[in-house]
Amino acid sequence: MSKKHARWSWLFLTPFIIGMLVFTFYPMIFSVYYAFCDYNIFNPPKWVGLANFARLLPDPATWKAYRNSFAFALTYIPVQIFLAMIFASALNQKLKTIGFWRVIYYLPSLTPWVAVCTVFTVLYNPAYGPINYFLSFFGLRSEFIDSTNWFVVVTSLSAISIWKGVGSQTIYMLAAMQNISSDVLEAADIDGAGPIAKFFKIKMPLLTPMIFLLLLLSIKGAVGVFDSFYTMLGGGTGVNENLTVPGVLQYEYEFVFRKVGLGAAMSWLTFAIVGIITIIQTKSEEKWVHYE
Amino acid sequence: MNRRTKNLIKELIKKTISTLLLAAGCILMILPFMWAISSSLVGRGQSFTYPPQFFAAPYYWSNYATAMNELNFAVYIKNSFILTGIACIAEPLASAFAAFGLSRYDNKMVRIVTGVVLALMVIPVAGSRVPSYVMWKNMGLLDTYIPILAPYFLGTVFYVYLMRQNFKSLPGDFYEAALIDGCNPVYIFLRIYLPLAKATLAVVVLGTFSHEWNDMMGPLIYITSKSKYNLAIGLLYAKGNYTHRQEVLMASSVIMMAPSIIIYAFLQKYFVQGLASAGVKG
Numbered sequence: 361m362s363k364k365h366a367r368w369s370w371l372f373l374t375p376f377i378i379g380m381l382v383f384t385f386y387p388m389i390f391s392v393y394y395a396f397c398d399y400n401i402f403n404p405p406k407w408v409g410l411a412n413f414a415r416l417l418p419d420p421a422t423w424k425a426y427r428n429s430f431a432f433a434l435t436y437i438p439v440q441i442f443l444a445m446i447f448a449s450a451l452n453q454k455l456k457t458i459g460f461w462r463v464i465y466y467l468p469s470l471t472p473w474v475a476v477c478t479v480f481t482v483l484y485n486p487a488y489g490p491i492n493y494f495l496s497f498f499g500l501r502s503e504f505i506d507s508t509n510w511f512v513v514v515t516s517l518s519a520i521s522i523w524k525g526v527g528s529q530t531i532y533m534l535a536a537m538q539n540i541s542s543d544v545l546e547a548a549d550i551d552g553a554g555p556i557a558k559f560f561k562i563k564m565p566l567l568t569p570m571i572f573l574l575l576l577l578s579i580k581g582a583v584g585v586f587d588s589f590y591t592m593l594g595g596g597t598g599v600n601e602n603l604t605v606p607g608v609l610q611y612e613y614e615f616v617f618r619k620v621g622l623g624a625a626m627s628w629l630t631f632a633i634v635g636i637i638t639i640i641q642t643k644s645e646e647k648w649v650h651y652e
Numbered sequence: 653m654n655r656r657t658k659n660l661i662k663e664l665i666k667k668t669i670s671t672l673l674l675a676a677g678c679i680l681m682i683l684p685f686m687w688a689i690s691s692s693l694v695g696r697g698q699s700f701t702y703p704p705q706f707f708a709a710p711y712y713w714s715n716y717a718t719a720m721n722e723l724n725f726a727v728y729i730k731n732s733f734i735l736t737g738i739a740c741i742a743e744p745l746a747s748a749f750a751a752f753g754l755s756r757y758d759n760k761m762v763r764i765v766t767g768v769v770l771a772l773m774v775i776p777v778a779g780s781r782v783p784s785y786v787m788w789k790n791m792g793l794l795d796t797y798i799p800i801l802a803p804y805f806l807g808t809v810f811y812v813y814l815m816r817q818n819f820k821s822l823p824g825d826f827y828e829a830a831l832i833d834g835c836n837p838v839y840i841f842l843r844i845y846l847p848l849a850k851a852t853l854a855v856v857v858l859g860t861f862s863h864e865w866n867d868m869m870g871p872l873i874y875i876t877s878k879s880k881y882n883l884a885i886g887l888l889y890a891k892g893n894y895t896h897r898q899e900v901l902m903a904s905s906v907i908m909m910a911p912s913i914i915i916y917a918f919l920q921k922y923f924v925q926g927l928a929s930a931g932v933k934g
Contacts, residue, residue, distance in 0.1 A: 366757050366758070366759045366762075368753075368757065368837045369753045369756075369757035369759060369761065369762055370761070371753070371837075371838070372749055372750060372752055372753025372754075372757075372837075372841075373750055373753040373754070373761065373762070373765055375746060375749065375750065375805070375806045375807065376746070376749075376750035376753075376765070376806055376807040376812060377765065378806060379746075379803060379805075379806025379807055380768065380806075380809075382787075382806075383784065383802075383803045383806070384772070384809075386783060386784075386787075387779045387780065387781070387782075387783040387784050388778065388779040390779075390780070390782075390783035391778070391779035391780040391782075391783060394780055394782060394783070395780075399782075401782065401785070401786065401789075446673070447673070447674065447677055449670075450669075450670035450671075450673045450674050451670070451674065453666055453667050453670040454667075455667060455670060455671060455674075457671070457674075461674050461678065462920075463916075463917075463920055464678050464681055464682065465677070465678070465681055466916070466920070467681060467682075467685070467913060467916070468681055468684075469862075470858075470862050470912040470913065470916050471685075471909045471912055471913070472862075472865060472866040472883070472884060472908050472909065472912065473866055473868070473884075474866070474868060474883075474884050474885075474887045474888050474891070474908070475688075475887060475904075475905040475906075475908040475909050476684070476905075477891075478887060478891050478901055478902070478904070478905045479684050479687065479688045479902065479905050480684065481891070482687070482691060482699070482898060482901075482902065483684060483687060487702070488699075488700055488701065488702040488704060489704070490687060490704045490706075493702070493703050493704050523680070523681070523684070527681065576774075586868075586869065587866070587868055590868070590888075591868075591888055591891065610780075611781075611869075611872075614780060614781060614782050615781075615785075615872075615873060620780065620782045623780050623782065624779070624780040624782065627778050627779055627780050628778060630778065631778030631779075635775075638774070638775075
């Protein structure tokens, strides 16, 4: 089609190609170089070989950051996908009020992280916050983000991410559920399948492609998490070494401590880890993801 | 009882349980917002009372004035609207422009760019932010909005992909016919294809709005003068410095959340359509 007009494609694509070269590939290539340099932005970069990696790898701060981001991902992603499936099943009952619920559930996804975190700082306040007030009726209380236990802090932040993200995932999941043809379910009805068997034997396998997609996207997001940790735990100043995540650590190396080499090296370490997870996920795809 | 009534009752029970479940979830979704509004209206120091109060009179609307004047939020709102407004015009046009090129033409370059776009959708983009910072520093453009806004004028991979899917689903006959009538391709893009992609454009506008309205990293890196802060870092720094005036911080948070909610209310009809037509990709 339009072979002789192909030269017009240059006009349409040139700005985008320039954008990709300048804002994606140029920083990527220079990051490789900086990862092997001692560089503080003001003086020219000095080649130091693998010194940055040699400093990062044995540093406990690095591994605490990855530990935190893994704990964050492992508490937030499964719960969020599970809740999204429950809400989507409820929305899939041909309710007349579906439009209303869809709007409400999507709202938290749009609200700015920094505002959400400011509000949750108050909700989580151990002394006079409403969540502890509510828990006190059951004889419970928690220190949430003020806790000395890193796991409590990280899961408190997972809970905010779940609150914020579950709505949009519900909508994607609902779209996938609506694509399941009613023929398959009717056939199962005739064969005498109960609701539980129908859910696990028919709906679940047909939803696996969507679950796979959501997993892929969530893991990328969870490992790169920055806004919530930085706002909740840093508030404009540094984040405690025990509670940091790779995104925050990288930002601090680059723009606070001016150790660009360490920041760049860290970004490639994260890239490698996410890459490995993505490869494992894609390899495992054929084992559990069911395409029609 | 015949089979039909039995089915009806079953259906009714299912719907009731679903509605109750959704209502419970809805309360959880809404409560933090209600809490923010409620505690933005209490008097000085009253946010530190126990048990916590929920919408207890009198209401101190003056907290909003304090946020606007003392915390400089009037300036930050203006800045955020300038940044977000420009981004929301530039990004949809730039992404659609590139996507049109990818969808209506076929040559080696188109195939290469399409491949790169698809690859970048899956592979996490890594790298330091310092190379861009140094580039803008050398151009003497630090502490301006140009480093933050420039990428929006050239298109973003994800939105280019989304728009391309949409343009691909439209018939190519319009293009051929308009060409024979003597229209040039840019005119065809602007007047024929762009209006047909309204729903996907709404998705791009909404996505760009929430991205730029929430943007913390950009201003954190590039903006140093206080008068150029956007709401995100304005609130971030206020959160650190105004811990004793929690009610003012809550008012500031409400101020920052309101525009996202309003714009979503306007665009949500298109938004749902757009997600459906784009094949629902996150």
